[in-house]
Amino acid sequence: MSxxxxxxxxxxxxxxxxxxxxxxxSTIECTTRAIKLSGDDEYEALSYVWxxxxxxxIVRISGQDVRISKTLETALRRLQLPHRARALWIGxxxxxxxxxxxxxxxxxxxxxxxxxxxQCIVWMGGSERRNRPGRR
Numbered sequence: 001m002s003x004x005x006x007x008x009x010x011x012x013x014x015x016x017x018x019x020x021x022x023x024x025x026s027t028i029e030c031t032t033r034a035i036k037l038s039g040d041d042e043y044e045a046l047s048y049v050w051x052x053x054x055x056x057x058i059v060r061i062s063g064q065d066v067r068i069s070k071t072l073e074t075a076l077r078r079l080q081l082p083h084r085a086r087a088l089w090i091g092x093x094x095x096x097x098x099x100x101x102x103x104x105x106x107x108x109x110x111x112x113x114x115x116x117x118x119q120c121i122v123w124m125g126g127s128e129r130r131n132r133p134g135r136r
Contacts, residue, residue, distance in 0.1 A: 009034045010089050010113055011094040012043050019082035028076050029060040037112050043087040048075050048123035076121040089113055
C-alpha cells in the first residue's frame with residue numbers, strides 16, 4: 001500500500017488502459033495515489049459481488065502483488081478502457097486492509113467517498129473476456 005493517508009485523504013486506484021490483447025493470464029498492474037476529499041480529482045466508485053476466498057487472483061499494485069477475488073479481477077479487466085487510464089475507488093484495494101486505524105478513518109469518509117464520485121459502477125459478475133460484441 002502507498003503512504004499513510006492524511007485525515008482528509010482517500011486512496012484512488014489508477015487502472016491502466018487495456019493492452020489491446022484479450023490475455024486473461026497476464027497480471028494487471030495498477031498504481032494508487034492519495035487525493036484530498038475536498039479536491040477536484042475525478043474518480044469512479046466500483047461496487048461488486050465479492051465472490052469466494054477460494055477463487056482468487058493476483059494484481060500488482062504499485063509494485064506489490066495483492067491477492068483479490070477472481071470476481072474483482074474480472075471486473076478490472078472488463079473496466080479497462082482502450083486508450084486511457086481509469087481512476088477508481090475500490091474499498092478492498094484503496095483502504096489498507098491490514099491497518100485498523102486507516103480502516104476506521106476511511107469508514108468515516110464513506111459518505112464523502114460516495115458523494116464525490118463521477119459515477120458508481122455496479123459489477124455483478126460475468127464473462128472474463130475483455131472484448132465483447134460492439135466494444136473494442
